[in-house]
Amino acid sequence: MNIRLVPAILLPFLALALQWVLWPWIAPFVWFLFFPTVFFCARLGGLGAGLVSTVLSIVIVWFFFIPPQLSWTMSTPSNLYSVGLFLVMGYLFSETQDRLRLFKEGAQDYLNKPFSVEELLARVGGLVFSRQRTVEELSRRAELLRRLAETVEKVAAVRDLPSLTTIILRAVRELTGADGATLILRDNGQCHYIDEDAIGPLWKGQRFPLESCVSGWTMLHAEATVIKDISVDPRILYAAYRPTFVKSLSMAPIGRENPAGALGCYWADRHVVGVEELELQQALADAMSVGLANLDLYQGMANARQDAEQFAATLEEAQHLAGIGNWIWDLKADRHTWSKEIFRIFGRDPVLPPAVYPEVQTYFTPESWVGLAAAVDKSLAEGGAYECDAEVVRPDGFHRWIIARGKATHDAGGNIIGLYGTVQDITERKRTEQALRESEERLAGIINSATDAIISVNEQQQICLFNPAAGQVFGLSAEEVIGQPLARLIPERFRGEHENNVRNFAQTGITARPMGVGEISGLRANGEEFPIEASISHTPTADGRLFTVILRDITDRKRTQEEIRRLNADLERRVDERTAELTTANRELDSFAYAVSHDLRAPLRAMSGFSQALIEDYGSQLLGEAKVYLDQIDLASRKMSELIDGLLTLSRSTRGELRHDDVDLSVLSERLLAELMQSSPERQVAIQIEAGLQAYGDARMLEAVMRNLLDNAWKYSAHAAAPGIRVYAEERDGIRRFCVADNGAGFDMAHANRLFQPFQRLHRQEEFPGIGIGLATVQRIVHRHNGNIEARGEPGKGAVFCFSLSNMPADSARGEKEV
Incomplete structure (x- = not known):
């Protein structure tokens, strides 16, 4: 094994341990310690060691630091891009360091050859200068790569478009030395200049058609553009560039396929863009493409996170x-x-x-x-x-x-x-459920204790419910009829009609109604038919409609009704007989009234006439008590005549047909009192009549009532110091009463029961003349109107008579009660 590979294997694991400890402070810069690790390994071991260190670092970073950590999956495309960039930079580090090592070894071999001192010094000077330039170039390229790597790291971590734009524009100016840089994005067929970083104003915020803009040409052709002189290139809209400092430019597409935008660099002097500058510009444009993809991904993740949070809140x-x-x-x-x-x-x-x-x-x-x-x-x-x-x-x-x-x-x-x-x-x-069970138990208790028969059937007319009362009525138990057709309880001649009626009832939309038209019958277990009264209702259930019949055996009622009809017929017969008797009595009363009016008046007229003739013809010859006797005979005959008139009036008050009309008692009282004042003009009486006293009754009889009451008030207030009569109405116990009050002689309430008796008087004839028929007549008229009259009084303080009337006369009320 090559000894130079040992550091290349060990140093990445050392970087792993150190970065794992420092991760809370250096996150999310995943390559932070691995750039110097690869550089150092390439420095020690050359190309092979650098490449081994690069690959091993990528494996370690991928698994331990790239999200999601401790996993081989990759969450964002930018991470894959950063891995590729690190691989390229590792190769460049390794290849540069390997060339330096080979150059050093060649220089050493070259120096070992025999040369003259002058030649050796010249060659050494050349080698030193060449090496210095190489080292400077390599250092510059390494610095560019380091800054490019930092930019990529920042792009990978950025989360919003303004920050991403600032990072890219600043980096492209620093790495290319351009005087200005712009970021252009495609927006609905136009080039939208999003932002700029330049020595002078350019086109920030403006939009141009894709076909008329060099950035649009770059997007449409998906290739980089270099223009040394903007004044001669036909792709340049020169009118837009004239106000700016731009003389030369280069444009790199953001995205290699179907670019989403372009990254532009501008120079104030004519400038030939080198290959290295264009590559750096394109690398940053690619980084921008990855950054935009990341933003879309992050936005999607944010939206997904927001949707997930909203879903979680909604779920909660x-x-x-x-x-x-x-x-x-x-x-x-x-x-x-x-x-x-x-x-x-x-x-x-x-x-x-x-x-x-x-x-x-x-x-x-x-x-x-x-x-x-x-x-x-x-x-x-x-x-x-x-x-x-x-x-x-x-x-x-x-x-x-x-x-x-x-x-x-x-x-x-x-x-x-x-x-x-x-x-x-x-x-x-x-x-x-507990309440339902209790309700069902209560309902079952009510159904089972009900005295009426209750039967429920389903849509197939099968019995589902049969309470004990139904069992008593039909002579069957629930066990015998549950599940049986309802027709079993209906006489055969009614079964077809009953099924049709139930079917039609279900379609009417009415939930309950009485059953049958006319008389309906049930069928007992022993075959006996009996009359029933029933009502039917229906209720929707999960198993279909449920029809419930509540019925009652009305056999006893029928017997009772028949007995009532018989009694009514007998009563009608008796009423007819009584009516005939009353008719006969009324005829006899009419005959009596006629006899009183004609047969008794003739002798009275004779007595009165002859006594008057005696006084006129022989009055001067009568001595002593004779004339007094004749005067008493005349007075008694007039008194008898008045009694006959009173009896006739009293008789007529209870006979004859009542005619009901609206009667204004206020107007009637004013007229009657005016007549009284005209008959006694010397009297000064204070009159108070309430307006609008409307009554409903027989006008002729009500005039008799008011005439008698007002005559009494006028008569009995004659001895008062300041006589007064008042006619008004009052409400007591919901009943409207009409009242006549005076401040005259009054009466003792202990004798009030005698006031309305015929010929009964509470005052002496010498004080207040009269025959005692007026109030009896008033009472009978009021009673014929189905009303009531009452009196209140106190000796020396006057009396009040109040009466009420009904819209229904007593004759009609008695007739209705009899029917």
Whole structure:
């Protein structure tokens, strides 16, 4: 083995150890210590040692430092480019150092030949000068390569376009010595001058068509361009260059195939671009191409990372909304991973690590832990999946229910290497299920205790539900009819019609309605038909529509109705008989009224007339008490006449047909009081009548009511110091009452029950004349209007009479009750 190869093998590993220690401070410059390592190895061992050191360094850097570390994969294209560049630079270092070594050895051999002193001095001077120039050239090239390598390292690490542009433009000016540099990118068929670094302003921010710009020509032809004199080259848009300092330029495409842009160098004096300058410019353009690719990759990675973060946030929110968390158990590393939702479900502080056995056992009830542990053990043993419910006991003491799901993971050899799964909070579902069970139990209790028969059938008319009441009605047990057709409970002549009605009912969209039109019947187990009353409803279920019939045996009701019809017929007969009797009584009453009006009035007129004749003809001859007696006869006859008129009025108040109209009691009261004031103009009475007192009744009878009440108020307030009469309405107990009040004599409420009795009076005739018929008439008229009248009073302080009216007369009300 060549001794020169030993350093070439050992030094890269030494650089590996040193760079591994310094990596936190020098990252991401992966070639930081390997450039000097290759240079030193080439210096010691020449071309072979340099190449061995270069290849070994590439292998070490690729595996240990290029992302992803400790892997042979390569995440970005720029890393592959940097590897190629390092390989080229390693070869150049090695080949340069090997030439120096050969030159040194040749010079030594040459110096060992016999020469004269002058010739030897001349040749030595020439060799020294030549070597000095070679060393300077090699140093310059090495410096260029070092700076190029640094630029590539920076390009590999940059993450945004402005920084990348600044690095490339600064490097191309430094390495080529150009007076200016521009970066041009292709943008929708135009050349967009993105940025520039020059001694004077150029075209930053401007756009030119690809076909009219030398940078566009470079992109379209995908080759470098060198123009010594811009004034004579037809590819130059000279009008755009005239304001600038540019006399010569070179343009390198960014990207060898379908270039994305161009990198331009400009000189203020006419300049011939050398091969080395153009190669450096092209190398930087290639580095820019890799940098742009990196930016696209980084942007894609950033977008992917943002999408992943957004997806993770959305997933976390979805897990929270659904109450589902996921977990992973890595058996090899014995590492447990929980999502945030699992921490929330278990009530565990997210700062703490996931709970593992035996701590995790404390989060479950003993019964639930036994079932869950058995399911997990089975999954670990057999490699299958599991699913089971478990009751969780949180640290705060609250209980929750979960459904735990898990599945084993296997390696390539089929060995179980872990478990993964989900935990879903099903507390609300458990509560709902419990509430549903309780509801079903309550419903079953209601159905079973219902006195009406309840029967449910499916779309095929098969009985699914048959409660005890139905069993009593039809004489069958639930076991006998469940699964049987409903037709078994329907008389044969109604079965076809019933099926059609149910089918049509399902298509109407109505959810419930009474069954049948007219009378419908059921069929008992013993073949007996009986009348029923039923309603039907339908409910959609997972297995189709469910029809439910609630029916009642109305046999007893039918008997009762028949009895009621018989009783009504008998009642109608009796009403007709009573009506005939009342008609006869009314005729007799009419006859009596006629007799009173005509037969009794004739003798009274005779008595009154003859007594008056005696007074007129023989009054002067009558002495002493004779004239008094005649006056009493005349007074008694007039009194008897008034009593007859009162009886007739009282009789008419309860007879005759009522006619209902709107009656304005305010206007009526004003008219009646005006008549009273006209009859007694000497009296001064304060009158108050509330406006708008509207009543509904027989106008003739209501006038009689108001005339009697106002006559009484006028009469009984005659002895008051400042008489007053008030007509108004009031609301009591939701009933509107019309009132007539005065401040006259009043009455003792102890005798109020006598006020409305015919011919009953609470005051002496000498004080207030009258026959006691008025209030009795008022009461009977009010009662005929299905109303009520009441009186309030106090001796010496006046009286108040209030009455109410109904829209329905008492005669009609009695008629409806009788029907």
